[in-house]
Amino acid sequence: MxxxxxxxxxxxxxxxxxxxxxxxxxxxxxxxxxxxxxxxxxxxxxxxxxxxxxxxxxxxxxxxxxxxxxxxxxxxxxxxxxxxxxxxxxxxxxxxxxxxxxxxxxxxxxxxxxxxxxxxxxxxxxxxxxxxxxxxxxxxxxxxxxxxxxxxxxxxxxxxxxxxxxxxxxxxxxxxxxxxxxxxxxxTSSAAPPFDFAGCALLSLCMIAFSLAVETPVQTHRAAWATGLFVLGLVAALAYVPYAKRRANPLFKLKLFSEPNFSVGLIGNLVCRIGSSAVPFLLPLLMQLELGYTPLHSGMMMLPAALAGTVAKRWIAPLIRRYGYDTFLLVNTVIVGSAIVAFALISRGTPLVVEIAVLAVFGAANSMQFAAMNSVTLKGLSHEDAGSGNSLFSMVQMLAMGLGVSIGGGLVNLFSAQLGSPAMGFRLSFVCVGVITLVSALVFRRLEDAAVVPATVGRAAPSAGR
Incomplete structure (x- = not known):
């Protein structure tokens, strides 16, 4: 061949x-x-x-x-x-x-x-x-x-x-x-450098503990269990810092965080994706359980978001060149969060064209948000640190997706039980996860000037969270 x-x-x-x-x-x-x-x-x-x-x-x-x-x-x-x-x-x-x-x-x-x-x-x-x-x-x-x-x-x-x-x-x-x-x-296999199993174990313990803490139902007799898991996750994360300082080749070097936009982008990604990752989980449930849609109908209703996201990718580079990462992410984050909050207004009487419009706006803005967040977080890293930074970034993306699903589902259960209305449970949950996304706009305000747009922006280079 x-x-x-x-x-x-x-x-x-x-x-x-x-x-x-x-x-x-x-x-x-x-x-x-x-x-x-x-x-x-x-x-x-x-x-x-x-x-x-x-x-x-x-x-x-x-x-x-x-x-x-x-x-x-x-x-x-x-x-x-x-x-x-x-x-x-x-x-x-x-x-x-x-x-x-x-x-x-x-x-x-x-x-x-x-x-x-x-x-x-x-x-x-x-x-x-x-x-x-x-x-x-x-x-x-x-x-x-x-x-x-x-x-x-x-x-x-x-x-x-x-x-x-x-x-x-x-x-x-x-x-x-x-x-x-x-x-x-x-x-053929090569002499791979030693893998940091201890560092990986600490960060894995941190992610598992945080995820289980969020997943634990909000009940009086479970509050202590959830608090203990959260503290365990926090301790594991903090323990990694002195461990990484002592080790010659840690899983993730602490100097990654000396690049300001990497730190800001990582935190902004985590907060933003927690909110937006709840949407693909909650929307099909809302449509089938509350709006009476069939599985096929609810699946087809997700098409406007996916198609709008694909089309919108070509707009990213021109917009960032004109307004810069900081302004673009600030405004676009507000659009994403507002679109999520708008899902709370959808009911059986909502016109179909309105549902499609909200889905399309969310899909387009969310797609551009992912691409811009990916780029601004990683673009300032040196060639030596790019691989490690991308790996840590992928971990945070996947963690945020899991936390988004856990938080979104937990909020629906909590509000539904307290108010006795699943419909209100969904509405308030969309408001909450939308507000979580809006909070990330405050994080992106701390971005330093990063006006130069890499060649990969808008070409949809693959990443864990897209």
Whole structure:
């Protein structure tokens, strides 16, 4: 096979893996009420199905590069697809919520390696001047997943069963396994630097403790348990600081935070994504449980947001060049947060055109928000720190997604129980998560001048949170 053909095959393999991962993160939301009914659970108690997947990915993403160096890119990427497919099969055969959550953890193990190792394989095989174009090609798969995911999930639920939202990964994965074995260049393991298992354990403990603290129901006899978990997470995070200072090669060097925009961008990303990540979880539940939409109808209603997000990506670079990152993110964050609050006004009597308009505004602004936040956070890092900074950034993205789902679902349960009205529970929850997003605008006000726009902005270079 010629070099050009081999590179083309590699790009298609990585794009297929990215598509499989991005599809899985969106296809599940539409099917949650049906899954809950099948497993004899409550739809608003299904957050662990999402959180288990995102949290596992957050914990294991930093190890992906080390695994590729230690065992070879081709071997680890093959294992990632295989584990993801096996996890999908386990998800489809789950009979209890506990079994499904464990299967999602297995899926997350494979998913945590798909994009980072695929991107690493491209980096090592494609020349520098072609790398941006290669990433842009791969990112198309990441855009297609969220577009078709909710609708496909709704169609599977109505036409066949919810099990097929996971079984769809099997034929895609099987083709991927064959293609990796056939086309991906063989790579040998190398003398990888020692991996910081202790540092990874501290940060993983921090993320797990925070997630469980948020997940714990707000009840008097559970308040002490949630507080204890929160303190444990805080202690683990603080313990990492002196540990990283003493270690020669920590998981994440503290000097990353000496770049001001990285620190501000990381915090802003965490706060903003907590709010916006609750929306894909809450909207299908609102539409099916309160508005009476079918799974397919609710899935199709997510199309305006996904399509508007894809179209809006071309506006990012011109807007940032004209107004700068600080002004753009300040204004755009207000638009995203306001759109989330506007979802609280949707009811059975809301005209369809109004629903579509709000969804389109949210989708366009949220897409630009992700791209701008990604760029301003990472652009100031040195070449030496870029890999480590991107890995930490990916962890924060996935953690924020899990926290958003936990907080959004918890708020609906809390308000519904206190007010005796699920409809009011959804409305107040959208207001709360919208306000959380609006708070991140205050964080982005602290950005230093970063007017220069990198070439990748607007080309949708793939990242964990897109």
């Amino acid at each position: 010629s070099k050009d053909s081999s590179q083309t095959a590699l790009l298609w393999i990585v794009a297929a893996g990215f598509f499989m991962q991005s599809l899985d993160t969106t296809i599940v939301n539409t099917a949650l009420p049906s899954i809950a009914h099948s497993l004899h659970g409550k739809p608003l108690a299904m957050q662990p199905v999402i959180v288990a997947y995102t949290l596992t990915m957050a914990m294991l993403t930093p190890a992906s590069g080390w695994l590729a160096d230690r065992f070879g890119t081709r071997r680890v990427y093959f294992a990632a697809i295989l584990i993801f497919v096996l996890g999908s099969l386990c998800c489809s055969s789950a009979h209890t919520l506990g079994q499904l959550v464990m299967a999602r953890v297995l899926q997350g193990v494979g998913g945590s390696m798909l994009l980072p190792i695929g991107r690493l394989a491209v980096l090592r095989s494609v020349t520098g001047e072609q790398y941006v174009s290669a990433l842009a090609f791969i990112s198309v798969a990441g855009q297609v997943g969220p577009i078709v995911g909710p609708t496909l999930g709704g169609w599977f639920v109505e036409a066949i069963s919810w099990h097929w939202i996971f079984l769809i990964n099997v034929p895609i994965g099987a083709v991927g396994l064959f293609a990796v074995n056939r086309y991906l260049p063989r790579s």
